[in-house]
Amino acid sequence: DTGVSQDPRHKITKRGQNVTFRCDPISEHNRLYWYRQTLGQGPEFLTYFQNEAQLEKSRLLSDRFSAERPKGSFSTLEIQRTEQGDSAMYLCASSSISNQPQHFGDGTRLSIL
Amino acid sequence: DQQVKQNSPSLSVQEGRISILNCDYTNSMFDYFLWYKKYPAEGPTFLISISSIKDKNEDGRFTVFLNKSAKHLSLHIVPSQPGDSAVYFCAANSNTGNQFYFGTGTSLTVIP
Numbered sequence: 001d002t003g004v005s006q007d008p009r010h011k012i013t014k015r016g017q018n019v020t021f022r023c024d025p026i027s028e029h030n031r032l033y034w035y036r037q038t039l040g041q042g043p044e045f046l047t048y049f050q051n052e053a054q055l056e057k058s059r060l061l062s063d064r065f066s067a068e069r070p071k072g073s074f075s076t077l078e079i080q081r082t083e084q085g086d087s088a089m090y091l092c093a094s095s096s097i098s099n100q101p102q103h104f105g106d107g108t109r110l111s112i113l
Numbered sequence: 114d115q116q117v118k119q120n121s122p123s124l125s126v127q128e129g130r131i132s133i134l135n136c137d138y139t140n141s142m143f144d145y146f147l148w149y150k151k152y153p154a155e156g157p158t159f160l161i162s163i164s165s166i167k168d169k170n171e172d173g174r175f176t177v178f179l180n181k182s183a184k185h186l187s188l189h190i191v192p193s194q195p196g197d198s199a200v201y202f203c204a205a206n207s208n209t210g211n212q213f214y215f216g217t218g219t220s221l222t223v224i225p
Contacts, residue, residue, distance in 0.1 A: 045212045099144075104149075
């Protein structure tokens with residue numbers, strides 16, 4: 001069990017640029033979640049995959065955001081035309097079945113200049 | 114709307130004493146509750162969970178209590194240790210949904 005891995009750990013970019021983050025879940029976990037966390041808040045749900053199927057998306061996930069999990073293994077989260085308000089920690093988590101604890105990665109911190 | 118609330122942003126406790134962290138929820142459909150601990154620059158780490166069919170779950174120094182009628186859960190840490198100093202998040206989920214809802218966290222400081 002190598003844990004959930006996220007890359008990069010930090011990303012600094014200019015407003016208007018596109019960014020992509022990667023998440024490698026625990027290998028036997030078929031459920032994968034993306035969250036966003038801002039200062040003083042708890043993680044906020046963005047989207048959820050079961051295997052390669054994206055089954056749920058939060059209303060927080062505007063059309064500038066897209067997530068994929070092409071082969072049911074790793075996942076990517078892309079933000080197009082970044083805005084100042086996108087600055088946050090983006091967390092990925094995985095679990096094996098429902099009503100089981102999610103295991104989180106250490107996140108990608110995005111800073112928009 | 115914040116469906117899971119942690120009304121105490123911070124808590125300080127002497128080493129060896131009990132730490133009690135509280136969490137309230139509004140959605141009566143929630144049936145699975147978790148506590149996570151988070152250190153700076155790390156992701157949340159799972160600590161302990163409880164299903165709505167129970168009112169108590171214990172794991173070593175950590176005990177979670179669930180009061181369904183009051184829609185309230187609490188985490189007790191006994192005895193508290195300096196290494197317990199971290200931000201603690203409670204989270205909730207319903208069997209019919211995929212989302213986990215998190216509170217805003219309580220920063221615990223255990224004073225040696």
